[in-house]
Amino acid sequence: METGKVVVERVGGKSTVTRCFSKYPLKIIVPNKVGPSQTDAVWIYTITYGGGIVSGDSISCYISVGDSCTAVLTTQSSTKVYKSVGSKCSEQILEATVGQNALLVIIPDPVTCFSTAKYSQMQIFRVFPESSLLIVDWITSGRHERGEKWDFSLYKSINHIFLEGNEPLFLDTILLEQESQGSIAERLQDYQVIAMIVLWGPKLKFIQNQIQEDVKKMMSQQFRIPSINSGHFANTRSDHCSPKPNFIASCSVFGPKGIGLVVRIASMTTESVYSFLRHQLASMEPLVGVSPYC
Amino acid sequence: MNDSCRLWSQWQLLDSILPTGGFAHSYGLEAAMQACLVFGPEDLRKYVVHVLENTGSLLLPFVHAATMSPDMQTWQKIDRMLDATLTNEVSRKASIAQGSALMRVAAAVFSEVPSIKMMRDASLGSSTVSLHHAPIFGLVCGLLGFDGETSQRAYMFITMRDVISAATRLNLVGPLGAAVLQHHVAPIAEDLSKKWMNRDIEEACQTCPLLDTVQGCHGYLFSRLFCS
Numbered sequence: 001m002e003t004g005k006v007v008v009e010r011v012g013g014k015s016t017v018t019r020c021f022s023k024y025p026l027k028i029i030v031p032n033k034v035g036p037s038q039t040d041a042v043w044i045y046t047i048t049y050g051g052g053i054v055s056g057d058s059i060s061c062y063i064s065v066g067d068s069c070t071a072v073l074t075t076q077s078s079t080k081v082y083k084s085v086g087s088k089c090s091e092q093i094l095e096a097t098v099g100q101n102a103l104l105v106i107i108p109d110p111v112t113c114f115s116t117a118k119y120s121q122m123q124i125f126r127v128f129p130e131s132s133l134l135i136v137d138w139i140t141s142g143r144h145e146r147g148e149k150w151d152f153s154l155y156k157s158i159n160h161i162f163l164e165g166n167e168p169l170f171l172d173t174i175l176l177e178q179e180s181q182g183s184i185a186e187r188l189q190d191y192q193v194i195a196m197i198v199l200w201g202p203k204l205k206f207i208q209n210q211i212q213e214d215v216k217k218m219m220s221q222q223f224r225i226p227s228i229n230s231g232h233f234a235n236t237r238s239d240h241c242s243p244k245p246n247f248i249a250s251c252s253v254f255g256p257k258g259i260g261l262v263v264r265i266a267s268m269t270t271e272s273v274y275s276f277l278r279h280q281l282a283s284m285e286p287l288v289g290v291s292p293y294c
Numbered sequence: 295m296n297d298s299c300r301l302w303s304q305w306q307l308l309d310s311i312l313p314t315g316g317f318a319h320s321y322g323l324e325a326a327m328q329a330c331l332v333f334g335p336e337d338l339r340k341y342v343v344h345v346l347e348n349t350g351s352l353l354l355p356f357v358h359a360a361t362m363s364p365d366m367q368t369w370q371k372i373d374r375m376l377d378a379t380l381t382n383e384v385s386r387k388a389s390i391a392q393g394s395a396l397m398r399v400a401a402a403v404f405s406e407v408p409s410i411k412m413m414r415d416a417s418l419g420s421s422t423v424s425l426h427h428a429p430i431f432g433l434v435c436g437l438l439g440f441d442g443e444t445s446q447r448a449y450m451f452i453t454m455r456d457v458i459s460a461a462t463r464l465n466l467v468g469p470l471g472a473a474v475l476q477h478h479v480a481p482i483a484e485d486l487s488k489k490w491m492n493r494d495i496e497e498a499c500q501t502c503p504l505l506d507t508v509q510g511c512h513g514y515l516f517s518r519l520f521c522s
Contacts, residue, residue, distance in 0.1 A: 156499070168378035173499035177349065181482060187344055187502050194503045219514040223328040245332050250510025252383035258407065262381050264507040 004028050004061035008042050008071045014067035015042045025049055027060045035073075035289015039294040041070040043289070046108075052271075053119065056088035060095075067099035072288050078140070081117040084153060089118040096124070097200040098131040105277050105284070107277075107292045110138040110193065110270065113152035121261075122158040126165070129259070132201030135159060136277065140230075140270050149192065150184040153177070153237030159199065169255050170198065170262070188266070190244065191274050195265040197280075200255070203287060208261040211280050215249045215263065222248070247272050280286075298383045301403055307313055307438060308448055310455060312403075315395040319388050320460035320520040321345045321453070322509030329462055329508055338466050339475060341505075342457055346483050348502045349453045350490035352379070353428040354446045355498045358491070360432030367505040369423070369433055375495055376426045388522035393427035400434045407437045410504045443491060450487045454479060460520060 005027045007019040022028040027047040034043040046061065053059070065071045081090055098104045104125075113119050124226045127133055137159055142148035154177050161170040174194075190193065199208050222245040246268045254260040267273045274293055281292040306312060323341060325331045342512060359372050380386035401411040413433070417423040427447065435445030455479050462472045500506055512522055 031319065101515075147389075168375055171375065171378045172381050174503050175499040175501050177501070181343065181485065182340075186340065187347075188504050193506055194507075207485075216514055219511055220516065223325070223511070223515050224330060248329065248504075248507050248511065250382075250507055252381060252385075252386075252510055254381055254383070264503070264510055265380075266504050267506045276482070294385060 002060050002062055004046070004059070006030075006062075006250070007064045007066070009066040010069055015040050015071065017044075018044055020059075023056070025057045026061060029113075034067045034136045035239040039228070039286070039289035041072055041282040041288045043072045043074065046075055048072065048079070051077070052082055053090045053092065054082050054119070055085040055090055057090045059091070059254045060093040063094070063096040063104070063254070065098050065102045065104045066097065068101045069099065070103040070287065072088045074106075081110045081111060081113040081119040081152070083114050083116045084118045087118065089120055089154065091122070094123045095119075097126045098128070098133050100128050100130045103132040103201070103287060105134045105288055106133070106293070107136050110195070111155070111274075113142055113155055115142060115148045115151035117152040118154040119152070120154070120156040123160070126162045126290055127161060127169070127200060130202060132203035133161070133198070134281075135198040136195070136261065137198075138193060138273065139193035141188070144192055150176070150188055152184075157195070159198065160172070161198070163255070170260060172196070172262075186203055190268055191248075191266040192222055193267040193270050195273050197263040197265075197277070198260065200260045207280065208284060210283070211263055212251045212261065214280065215251050220250060237250075247276070264273075303438050305512065306403070307434060308398075308452060310379070310459070312399060313395070315392055316452065316456040317459055318520060319398070319456060319465065319522045321457045321522070322384075322505055322512065323460050323466075324464060325512045325515060326505070326508050327466065331508060332466065334465060335475070337463055339479065340474070342454065342461075342479055343482055344502045345456060345457050346450055346479070346486050346504050348500060348505055350486045351499050351501045353496040354449065354487070355492045355493045356426075356428040357432035357446050357449045358442055358493065358497050360429040361436040361440065361442050362437035364409075364433045366416060369413065369429055372429050372495055373423045373426050377424045379498055381511050382506050384509050384522045385506075387520060389427045390424050390443060391521065392454060393425040393430045394447065396409070396434065397425055397430050399416060399521070400430075401464060404434070404438065410434060410437055412497055446491050447460055447484070447487045448515070449485050451479055454483055458518045463519065
């Protein structure tokens with residue numbers, strides 16, 4: 001049973017919310033003064049009671065963005081997933097369809113799982129070759145200032161994109177689970193944030209090109225050119241190795257003719273990811289009214 | 295084919311002399327090393343374990359599915375799904391390169407199993423198959439008479455072999471040290487194989503996102519020895 005539903009359709013030449021429903025533990029707010037009135041975009045805020053997701057909560061939301069409409073889905077602050085009680089898992093499901101020439105922008109703040117939390121998230125998108133879609137999906141290590149670094153029990157995030165009905169276009173699942181073979185912290189080393197940005201469609205093509213160029217430029221300086229003696233285990237780290245990069249990003253194209261782009265990021269601070277997103281997505285302002293993450 | 299002859303074919307499939315091009319790939323180790331994420335022998339051991347963990351969770355379901363039903367229809371379906379699952383361009387291209395090489399070699403070598411050559415010929419003319427490595431490996435295993443569990447273990451074995459081999463060529467470990475490392479990691483590889491064995495392809499997932507991010511940087515390296 002859905003706990004939320006939003007339908008955006010074109011009414012009188014403007015993107016308009018024609019249906020909106022939500023029930024506990026989800027609340028949906030659609031303010032009409034986010035951007036300048038001449039921009040055709042609907043902003044949808046998903047809000048949870050008490051600022052986060054309590055153990056055992058199950059939220060499921062459906063969004064339909066009609067042909068030629070623009071919708072932005074965002075949050076007011078990070079999604080906190082509180083400690084798991086009685087090993088119950090919390091889940092959040094989003095299903096979205098994006099029409100022809102439509103644009104759906106998903107720009108939440110990161111998910112922050114408290115220690116012992118269990119959280120599973122599934123987002124399914126159905127698009128056309130002419131739809132445009134931006135997904136930002138990210139997680140921090142937890143309340144790391146309190147020493148909770150990758151201290152939750154389970155985090156699972158599924159992002160699937162299907163093209164014209166059922167053709168699998170992008171199937172991504174990340175699973176972080178504390179294991180006997182090694183903790184999550186060991187696998188993520190000193191990195192406190194893992195982020196993914198997915199861009200699809202004609203309206204975002206110019207941003208794709210710009211991100212690919214910027215990431216390549218930025219990362220090319222991060223790699224040490226190996227010398228003849230480098231790398232041998234007899235040397236100590238300090239002799240030959242500079243510290244790890246604070247911010248690692250890589251871009252990959254996907255889909256037919258490589259028209260989709262996914263950017264993956266590992267970062268030591270949350271702020272540097274916010275600043276990357278602000279910078280890279282700033283040129284979306286004409287599409288959605290205001291610059292994301294500002 | 296009788297059982298003892300089959301054994302020779304099975305060994306040959308897992309032998310590193312089989313020219314499938316696995317040694318052109320470092321599984322992201324070269325990028326991780328240049329990013330200073332892997333330095334000493336302990337970092338290397340952890341890296342190998344993380345590669346195996348990610349291989350188990352992401353690819354074993356595809357090996358399993360292909361071994362259990364080594365037919366054209368299943369193969370095409372899971373190849374398409376894997377193409378959408380390998381969202382990292384570097385590893386997707388590496389998978390296609392290794393898969394096509396394995397298919398070519400297997401079709402030429404294992405002539406006692408004519409269906410390998412038939413499936414290869416049928417796939418070459420069409421654009422419906424990308425020739426990813428894990429499904430082809432599972433397919434060949436299935437047709438050579440491996441049982442499902444052995445083929446999944448074998449996939450973990452060749453992955454471990456190739457990443458450790460890359461480590462020696464990157465001068466992270468000497469040849470003797472590499473052999474010792476391989477032997478130390480084997481029980482962990484066994485645990486991971488058991489953990490991720492016999493899963494459905496819908497369950498395939500990434501468990502080491504950092505590794506994936508770093509491997510995606512391979513194309514940004516100024517100088518590189520490996521293709522991935």
